[in-house]
Amino acid sequence: MVQLFWGSVVILFGGVILGLIYQGVDRKLAARMQARIGPPIVQPFRDIKKLLVKENIVPENAIPWIYNGAPFLALAAVVTVLFYLPLGDQRPLFSGYGDLILVLYLLALPAVALAIGGFASGSPYAVIGAQREIVMMMSYELPLAAAIVALAWRLDRALPGITAFSLKEIAAHPIWAYLGPLGFIGAILLVGVLLLVMPAELSKIPFDIAEAETELAGGVTVEYSGRNLALLRIADAVKTVVMGALILALFFPYRLGGVLGLAGAAGGVVDTVFFLVKLFLIILIAVTIVRVAAARLKVSQVAYSFWVPLTGVALAGLVLIVLDGLFFM
Amino acid sequence: MARVTDERTYYTIPIGPTHPSLKEPLQFAFDLEGERVVDVEIKPGWNHRGVEVLGMKRNPLQTLYLAERICGICSVSHLIAFSRAVENALGIPVPPRAEYIRVIIAELERIHSHILWAGVAAHELGFDTLLHLTWRVREQVMDILELLTGNRVNYALVTIGGVRRDITKEQEPLVRQALRYYKDLLEMLVDAFLHDPTIELRTRDVGVLSYKDALELMAVGPTARASGVKKDIRVDQPYLAYPALELSPITPDLFRPEIHGDVYDKIIVRLLEIEQAIGLIEQALAKMPEGEIGHATKEEMTELLVQIKEREGEGIGRHEAPRGELFHYIRFQADSEIPILWKVKCPTYSNLMSYRPMFQGAQIADIPIIIACIDPCIACMDRVIVRRDGREEVWTAEQLLAKSWEKTRRLKG
């Protein structure tokens, strides 16, 4: 029990710090790609520190308890996901029979919290942003679910004994080893889908529609300030790590320590570093480069492209994996 | 925030006077149905400075640099239009070489302004990389302008009856070098803007201004030309050295076969105009004759002041600024060097009416780019002074300062 307590404290603070560092790296790299110098890597920490000492303003039209509660809900949800994810060489803190399903729901929660907070803040910009947030959520949930379900089903098919909806088991058995050629193609499609869902889930350009600075002046977060905004910022940073770690756990759970024949502490360090590098690459590809190289889309365009082409691709991946499971056993 | 009309309730959101998508104050009130814009009400006037009134209190040589500061981007355009108005009113000749130099500066400014606009448009679309890219390459033309005129933004080069500095033999190769730089760059810009899938998604058939609307609502400049209205003062009523140069109005059908009149077409027109401007500067450099450059010496300046004082008349100065037609009207009485009437009409003033048809049926997400697509220059448009608030009181700067001190003290407890 004590171990669990300290473990969760470490993961909570570790996740927050890691998220903010990656945010700093992301900002720095994006700046370099745009030929700017960019802020120092510790800038997100300074921002949070400054926000925490600022006044927390609740607008006159807002419903205070919902408005103040939403950021906590968002942060709590993403941090809870962290507890279920395999990080580095560590096994997840919690794990259970269907934790993948739980993670899926918990990932939706920050967006819901943000939308509720937006509606509760009483600003027309925030209301429009909240509507957009909901539309966005409805758009990317289906491809995300399709990808995850396909994976778990296939793993269950390959190894009938295990609890396939457990992230621990999925991480322990990298999917690629069990796939035939059809399934391989399907899995690649699903990786592509997840890489596109990731910036949408994180509300980054080209999918930062709910916050759209030039249109809605910050959208859902327009009225937030001080501590609440700091919490939202932290939740956003942690969510980046969570999404990255989730994709890694699903598709690239490989560890270096075992390959190099290292065990014990040395193996742990090597594995952790390797995990961080993998996470960095995922964030670089799915967040930094995408957001630097694209314009913001309209909400109708996002809804269309996620519902029709991307869902199509995800379902194609699903079907391929199912066919693979049925015929190439 | 909801507005009820006869049968339906529309949701109204205000954009402005301060909003991230506006670089200058302008207020819009949009009636929305979901994400769709039903109607818009526009209220300018948040940036009144009383420039015209000030101009009627001083002599034209002083007003020159006031006119220049009406707008930071098209500063030389205002200078050219103003000095042409004065020259036409008083019959002051300009030496040919000065006319060529004016063309060169005006076209350099067009390059500068259009590149700046491209960056702003990209930013409004959420494409900050292009903003940084375009504003980075803009530095080159600003450096050239600084070299030729002595300053990056307010060039102070044009004066009544000529220009104040010559383009020397040593400067010419540097100008040509900058032109080569932009020629190479243009391909990249066209590629980045016109062949980019996300930009095309966001701008095609957005903010459509039909030919009829553009004509009837007095749209000018690239806004009109993107709808197929061939209005370009440089061609229609050539001035400066434009009669001697080869040019024709740029319309989007030079790039894509059909004209939509949308934001994408406006990007086309502006990018092609950069190319045209490069060509015009090259022509002007080649054809520029040797000779006088106008009223640059002390004796000439003093004599000019005497002429302004003695003569009377009225004149119109029009100039095709980067944003469209710029119009200065000035009227002098004899025995006074101070004009009795000065009226400035800026491109945005004319293009303001075009906003409504462009917004109708657009989505919220289209609002920033439509606002940006006429390249609004609010500073140009709002020029009249009246400092007061809604309670019919006048606050002077000292009183406001005292009030803010008072508030600070109150907050400190």
Added chain:
Amino acid sequence: MILAQIIEQLFKKPATNKFPAKYMPKSIISFLKSGKPIVPPVPTPPRFRGKLIYHRDKCVGCEQCGRVCPANVIQFVPQEKKVRFYLARCTFCGQCTDICPADAIEMSNEFLLADYNKYSKNLVLE
């Protein structure tokens, strides 16, 4: 394609001029006092229109500069038949240097004129 451009740029030097320092120092005053080198601003071209220089001995007191100054920078001091410049208002148009019959006014390359007080010694030329 923009993608190739941004990847290329990732490995190139940023275009920003780091004037006066790369990052905002913790304390500006201690940064200035520490004597650490300040990154120089972008160089100005020849004939830049910067801060005015006034050669008092050459001035003949003809008041021509005041007639063409757009910003009322120039105050005539009748007792001495000289002029005084309030540079906080100056718009750097250079008309006074053009019209001065005695070449008593010049323009320098200096352009960093920020000050707390618009009547400070640096901003009033006599």
Added chain:
Amino acid sequence: MEPKGLVESFQARFGQKIRAVRIDEIRSNLGIYSYPVIWFEIDREVLHDAVAHLISFQFPHLATISGRDLGKEIELTYHFSIGYGQRRGEQSVNFRLRVPKADPRVRSICDLVPGALTAEREKIEFLGVQFEGIPDSRNIFLPYGMKEHPWRKDETGVKGAWLE
């Protein structure tokens, strides 16, 4: 259309209502070209018809309307141009008219030239001219509800203290 022909056509149509005509020939300083600027002084009641007559040649471009306070009267100048779209074909046509301050009414031309709305609204607020039939007569550049007319030089203008 030659400027002379244009002027004659207007004189034939409106006769004495056109009080004066002046054609300025603006010569290019390169000496290869010149363009005409035509100034009409007309009665205020024929303005609408004169614009309609101008439209019969080509839909004109209205740059703006300038105005000034002459004491008892207000002078308005409509700055049109026609002939755009053809190389060196554009000529400026200006209509000048006076309205007495006691009865500052002019017929709006917004039904003919919808783009004139901004310019007319500006004249309403700055000079107190009344345009009959204008679709929107609120202030545009000045705050809604402001009664003073800043370009007037009498008591309805702005007070000296407001100007700095």
